[in-house]
Amino acid sequence: MALTLYEKIFNRHVVKGLEDSYLIYIDRHLIHEVTSPQAFDGIRLNKRKIWRTDSIVAVPDHNVPTLDREQGIQDPISKIQVDTLDSNCVEFGLNQFKMNDTRQGIVHVIGPEQGLTLPGMTIVCGDSHTSTHGAFGALAMGIGTSEVEHVLATQCLIVRKLKTMQINVNGQAPKFISAKDIALAIIGHIGTAGGTGYAIEFAGDAIKDLSMEGRMTLCNMAIEAGARAGMVAVDDKTINYLKDRPYVPQGELWEMAIKDWKQLVSDKDAAFDQVINLDAGLIEPQVTWGTSPEMVTSISGFIPDPNLQSGSKKKSYLQALKYMNLEPNLPISDIPVDRVFIGSCTNSRIEDLRSAAEIVKSKKVAKSIKQAMVVPGSGLVKMQAEKEGLDQIFINAGFEWRQPGCSMCLAMNADRLESGEHCASTSNRNFEGRQGQGGRTHLVSPEMAAAAAIYGKFVDIRKL
Amino acid sequence: MEKYKRHSGVVIPLDRANVDTDAIIPKQFLKSIKKTGFGKNLFDEWRYRDHGEPDQDESTRQINHEFVLNQPQYKGGTILLARENFGCGSSREHAPWAILDYGIRTIIAPSFADIFYSNCFKNGILPITLSEELTQNFFEKSLNIAKFSLEIDLQHQKVIDGETSYHFDIDDFKKYCLLEGLDDIGLTLKNENDIQLFESQYKKNYPWLIRE
Ligand code: SF4
Numbered sequence: 001m002a003l004t005l006y007e008k009i010f011n012r013h014v015v016k017g018l019e020d021s022y023l024i025y026i027d028r029h030l031i032h033e034v035t036s037p038q039a040f041d042g043i044r045l046n047k048r049k050i051w052r053t054d055s056i057v058a059v060p061d062h063n064v065p066t067l068d069r070e071q072g073i074q075d076p077i078s079k080i081q082v083d084t085l086d087s088n089c090v091e092f093g094l095n096q097f098k099m100n101d102t103r104q105g106i107v108h109v110i111g112p113e114q115g116l117t118l119p120g121m122t123i124v125c126g127d128s129h130t131s132t133h134g135a136f137g138a139l140a141m142g143i144g145t146s147e148v149e150h151v152l153a154t155q156c157l158i159v160r161k162l163k164t165m166q167i168n169v170n171g172q173a174p175k176f177i178s179a180k181d182i183a184l185a186i187i188g189h190i191g192t193a194g195g196t197g198y199a200i201e202f203a204g205d206a207i208k209d210l211s212m213e214g215r216m217t218l219c220n221m222a223i224e225a226g227a228r229a230g231m232v233a234v235d236d237k238t239i240n241y242l243k244d245r246p247y248v249p250q251g252e253l254w255e256m257a258i259k260d261w262k263q264l265v266s267d268k269d270a271a272f273d274q275v276i277n278l279d280a281g282l283i284e285p286q287v288t289w290g291t292s293p294e295m296v297t298s299i300s301g302f303i304p305d306p307n308l309q310s311g312s313k314k315k316s317y318l319q320a321l322k323y324m325n326l327e328p329n330l331p332i333s334d335i336p337v338d339r340v341f342i343g344s345c346t347n348s349r350i351e352d353l354r355s356a357a358e359i360v361k362s363k364k365v366a367k368s369i370k371q372a373m374v375v376p377g378s379g380l381v382k383m384q385a386e387k388e389g390l391d392q393i394f395i396n397a398g399f400e401w402r403q404p405g406c407s408m409c410l411a412m413n414a415d416r417l418e419s420g421e422h423c424a425s426t427s428n429r430n431f432e433g434r435q436g437q438g439g440r441t442h443l444v445s446p447e448m449a450a451a452a453a454i455y456g457k458f459v460d461i462r463k464l
Numbered sequence: 465m466e467k468y469k470r471h472s473g474v475v476i477p478l479d480r481a482n483v484d485t486d487a488i489i490p491k492q493f494l495k496s497i498k499k500t501g502f503g504k505n506l507f508d509e510w511r512y513r514d515h516g517e518p519d520q521d522e523s524t525r526q527i528n529h530e531f532v533l534n535q536p537q538y539k540g541g542t543i544l545l546a547r548e549n550f551g552c553g554s555s556r557e558h559a560p561w562a563i564l565d566y567g568i569r570t571i572i573a574p575s576f577a578d579i580f581y582s583n584c585f586k587n588g589i590l591p592i593t594l595s596e597e598l599t600q601n602f603f604e605k606s607l608n609i610a611k612f613s614l615e616i617d618l619q620h621q622k623v624i625d626g627e628t629s630y631h632f633d634i635d636d637f638k639k640y641c642l643l644e645g646l647d648d649i650g651l652t653l654k655n656e657n658d659i660q661l662f663e664s665q666y667k668k669n670y671p672w673l674i675r676e
Contacts, residue, residue: 146586
């Protein structure tokens with residue numbers, strides 16, 4: 001029978017069918033400091049053992065400072081959380097990239113970077129953006145803390161089979177249209193609940209054309225379309241990206257593995273529960289204007305008029321515009337921008353920094369911008385960028401060059417917006433208060449964020 | 465986990481679509497390493513006019529009297545009524561912990577985000593999916609009738625509004641765990657042998673995935 005990629009991976013992990021769900025085996029468990037302490041407590045409390053410690057890798061990322069971290073964490077509450085992760089890793093004998101290790105970074109950046117993420121794996125992490133790892137033809141899902149505890153204790157997860165959705169992005173994406181724009185355009189099209197209950201497979205020429213980093217950006221945003229998992233089939237790019245990374249199998253095992261990985265594509269006649277087609281050629285640079293990623297339009301667009309909507313949509317539009325302090329029919333290019341944030345597990349990899357730097361090169365951040373910051377996704381991304389001189393390009397332009405972590409994506413550390421400020425952000429969520437109470441987030445690609453810093457507003461990068 | 469019992473409670477209407485977990489419990493409260501104590505910060509940014517921090521004395525906060533949780537007629541409510549796609553956003557289980565800690569055991573909405581939905585069950589909260597029309601009907605009642613209450617009968621999968629009762633669907637296994645207050649780790653570990661067997665076969669098939 002013809003199978004989809006999701007079904008192929010799912011089937012090989014079924015330990016047992018339960019009444020109306022399945023017990024599936026988990027290959028990789030990534031852990032960070034925010035969603036794990038209560039899970040370790042549960043393990044201790046119930047005197048349980050960790051099933052397979054070698055499946056686990058831990059890293060602190062949400063709470064870590066992005067400045068002067070060599071001096072330790074100043075915020076006492078954040079410090080407790082990071083220290084708790086440390087002590088749990090010691091107590092249970094788990095592999096951890098500690099805060100000052102160069103391999104430290106955002107959990108979804110370091111997984112692929114270290115080769116901890118492999119095709120065909122089931123990967124979980126107590127973090128919704130675990131969908132990122134699906135870019136490698138893996139089944140990667142965000143889970144809650146109780147499930148973290150469940151996987152620690154049993155190496156398994158109880159799940160229902162998801163429905164499958166194929167999103168074909170056909171044709172060629174025009175110049176300056178990045179994976180982020182494709183992701184936002186998809187969410188604008190299907191809505192933030194459009195993927196609920198589905199595993200989305202992204203396919204089509206425009207997806208094949210994306211680099212692995214672009215595919216990660218896209219799968220990262222699958223959760224913003226409501227889908228628990230996003231995935232892309234394995235091809236030569238996947239395999240080339242992984243070759244010789246630290247945790248990737250070597251020698252004979254590598255040969256065996258790639259033979260297997262090449263089968264990790266949906267069969268030709270596989271049936272999806274839903275198929276959506278988009279034309280890449282029509283996608284323009286995207287900017288969100290509201291408080292949900294589906295409230296998005298293109299740079300040449302306008303703030304929509306809530307009065308043209310009805311029912312609960314009208315209501316959410318009104319609430320969003322009130323919160324964002326924006327008027328209907330305002331051109332997107334007239335939205336004021338106060339801060340710029342380039343970072344997060346969506347867009348903090350080396351290619352993101354390269355393309356942002358390309359825009360910034362030999363220019364200066366506009367005077368009206370209060371702060372523009374670049375937060376690399378990992379210590380290794382930071383090192384690579386510095387080797388290429390990208391840090392100097394940013395610093396010379398007036399950007400702050402920070403240490404890796406989640407930073408202003410969710411503002412758990414000191415990096416945050418003040419109330420009322422508008423931010424051009426490469427992160428993934430524009431929810432109320434996400435980047436600081438009262439903060440107003442506009443999601444964009446790294447190029448668009450970089451240009452917003454230079455021009456003090458959103459500009460059409462295609463016309464620069 | 466406490467067993468989920470048949471009960472009736474005042475309905476709290478939260479008239480917003482796409483309520484995300486950042487709104488349910490803002491990130492500054494995620495720094496706690498405990499599971500309890502989040503109730504006072506449930507919907508913090510809507511509930512209070514000032515910015516809240518963990519360990520802050522509640523009595524010093526500026527209450528937003530317009531927000532539904534602060535309106536006297538909904539005090540003590542145990543059933544949250546919400547709009548579509550409730551609980552979207554991050555996977556933080558602090559969201560159901562906050563809801564539970566506040567005293568809410570049931571959430572009714574036309575739809576829920578996946579991760580939040582499954583997190584509810586792990587914490588003894590029952591999320592009930594009902595049609596748009598029916599939730600709209602309950603919204604109108606809870607806005608117009610003082611102390612509008614519903615009775616929830618999980619055993620028979622019914623939401624009871626006075627004389628009328630409405631059926632809701634729920635996965636049998638989840639229902640069983642809620643009713644019995646069962647921790648599903650214990651249940652899964654009953655399959656320990658199956659997992660071990662699976663693992664040894666798996667190791668043979670995919671030797672690069674499990675290394676000694
Ligand atoms: S960068 Fe943002 S979205 Fe990604 S893991 Fe960190 S907080 Fe979550």
